Amino acid sequence: MAEQDEQSTSAGSSPAAAPPAADGPLINRAVWARILPFLTYILFIVVHDALLRLGWAAAELRWLYALKIGAVMVFLGVFWRQYTELHRFTLSPAAAALACAAGLLVLVLWINLEAPWMVLGGAAGFDPNTDGRIDWLLVAVRLAGAALVVPVMEELFWRSFLLRWVAASDFERVDPARVGLRAAAATVVLFGFEHNLWLAGMLAGAAFTALYCRHRTLWSPILAHAVANAALGVWVVATGSWRFW
DSSP states (O other): OOSOOOOSSOTTTSOOOOOOOOOOOSSOHHHHHHHHHHHHHHHHHHHHHHHHHTTOOGGGGTTHHHHHHHHHHHHHHHTGGGOGGGSSOOOOHHHHHHHHHHHHHHHHHHHHOOOGGGOOSOOOOOOOEETTEEOHHHHHHHHHIIIIIHHHHHHIIIIIIIIHHHHOSSGGGOOGGGSOHHHHHHHHHHHHHTSSSHHHHHHHHHHHHHHHHHHOSTHHHHHHHHHHHHHHHHHHHHHTOGGGO
16 A cells, blocks of 8 residues: 555544543443444354354354344444444545555455465355355345445454554544554454454455555545455355355
C-alpha cells in the first residue's frame, strides 16, 4: 500500500492528531461492544467443531451458520450506539476505490496462497449442495453473512479495538494513524493465525490495517473486507471450490 495518501475525509472532518492516549479502564462498555460479537462468532465455531467430533454430519450443521450470524447481528444491534465511528460513512470516492481494489487483491492472494506450509490444519469448507443440487438459500445466507456482517464484526474487534488497545487501554482516544508498528504487527500476526490460511490471513490483515491507519476511518477496512469476502463467495460458487468457504 505504497501509493500517495488519499485522506478519506476532508480537512474539516478528519480527526485531529491527538497525543498518545492515557491508559483508561481495562474493561468498559466500549470494550465489550467490540469483543462480545467476535467471541460469539468464535463460540459458534467451537460448538460446530465439537458437534462434528460427536458424530454430527457436516450437512446437518450448515444452518448453524445462520444462527451464528443472527447472534452476532443481535450483539451489533444492542451495542450500535457504541460504534460512533460507524454512524457516518466518511470515505471519499478515491478512498473507497482504493479499499475496493485492496479487497480484490486480498481475494487473489487468498485463493493462491495455499501451499501446505501456508495452511494450518484442514478446512472442510461450507458445501451448500443438497442431493446433488446447490441450495441457493444456503448460499444466500452464507454470502450475506460473510460480506455484510463478518466484516463489521471483525473490523470492530481487530482494528477498532485490538489494534488501538495494544497502543493504549483507553483505545477510543487513539488516532489510527498513530498506533505504531508494535500494535500493527501484533494485530496482523494474530489476525493471520485466526485463519487456517495463515499467510494469506496475515497479508489481508496487513492490507486492512494499512487502510485503517491511512484513512483513519473504520469504513475503509470494512469495505475492503466486504469486497474480499463477497468476491470470494462468488468465486467459490462459480468454481465449486467449497474448501475456501
